[in-house]
Amino acid sequence: MWIVWFLAAGACLGSGIAVVSMTNPFYSALALIGNLASLAVLYLLLAAEFLAAAQVLVYAGAVMVMFVFVIAYLGGRADAPWAGGSPVMQTAAVVAAVALLVEVVVVLGLAWGDELKDPAQVSDSFGSPAAIGELFLTDHLLAFEITSIVLLVAAIGGVVLGTTHEKGRP
Amino acid sequence: MSGPGVGWYLIVAAALFGIGSLGVMLRRSPLIVLLSLEIMLNGANLALIAFARQVGDLDGQIFALAVMAVAAAEVAIGLGLIVAMARRDMALDVDQASALRG
Numbered sequence: 001m002w003i004v005w006f007l008a009a010g011a012c013l014g015s016g017i018a019v020v021s022m023t024n025p026f027y028s029a030l031a032l033i034g035n036l037a038s039l040a041v042l043y044l045l046l047a048a049e050f051l052a053a054a055q056v057l058v059y060a061g062a063v064m065v066m067f068v069f070v071i072a073y074l075g076g077r078a079d080a081p082w083a084g085g086s087p088v089m090q091t092a093a094v095v096a097a098v099a100l101l102v103e104v105v106v107v108l109g110l111a112w113g114d115e116l117k118d119p120a121q122v123s124d125s126f127g128s129p130a131a132i133g134e135l136f137l138t139d140h141l142l143a144f145e146i147t148s149i150v151l152l153v154a155a156i157g158g159v160v161l162g163t164t165h166e167k168g169r170p
Numbered sequence: 171m172s173g174p175g176v177g178w179y180l181i182v183a184a185a186l187f188g189i190g191s192l193g194v195m196l197r198r199s200p201l202i203v204l205l206s207l208e209i210m211l212n213g214a215n216l217a218l219i220a221f222a223r224q225v226g227d228l229d230g231q232i233f234a235l236a237v238m239a240v241a242a243a244e245v246a247i248g249l250g251l252i253v254a255m256a257r258r259d260m261a262l263d264v265d266q267a268s269a270l271r272g
Contacts, residue, residue, distance in 0.1 A: 025202060036208075045179075058238060127228065132228065140232050154243030154244075155246060
């Protein structure tokens with residue numbers, strides 16, 4: 001378990017740094033696919049089987065294909081050299097990111113001692129598609145329906161944004 | 171649970187969130203900003219799933235699934251905006267798009 005965790009967490013953080021630091025967005029997108037896949041391994045270790053499958057299918061599959069298509073469509077225009085803002089802004093960004101990280105770690109460290117010690121005992125069906133589906137269609141039905149509306153609105157929005165208006169026509 | 175405790179997963183989640191926020195703030199290309207945003211969302215998702223495992227309650231996993239759906243919607247809209255920017259011959263630079271006029 002530790003070995004799997006170590007490999008997955010290392011791949012996760014390494015590919016995350018690669019996504020942020022690459023100049024070619026195509027490589028960034030590929031690194032993000034690796035990041036999502038190694039996250040799916042971590043989800044499996046946390047007994048979230050359905051979410052691991054959804055992560056690979058929806059995220060690493062569908063969403064990233066969309067990304068790669070757009071990057072291919074843009075071609076050379078998509079290149080992203082490291083031209084940042086002024087040095088002051090760059091320093092401020094790094095300070096803000098480190099401050100965020102320190103805040104999270106401090107909060108976790110405070111809770112680490114007693115509350116994070118013993119994880120709950122869970123049955124084999126914890127995180128299975130059946131358990132998730134049952135919860136979604138009973139306790140969280142409203143969230144389920146709202147999610148479908150959000151996706152519909154996003155799909156329509158994507159079509160509207162992608163439509164070209166020829167000159168002289170509405 | 172044999173293997174690493176939930177705290178170790180939370181550290182990875184925090185580090186992912188930090189890396190993603192660094193990318194959002196430092197990079198200028200809207201594509202890279204969107205990709206970094208995905209890393210931030212996934213860091214939050216990992217924390218949700220870790221806590222769901224800790225307390226033995228599936229509600230956290232449901233929340234993570236909702237976050238995934240919202241992320242997919244956000245990518246659809248964000249990529250649509252980037253393609254619209256490219257069609258209008260704007261430079262693909264978030265600083266150039268500071269005024270949201272047609």
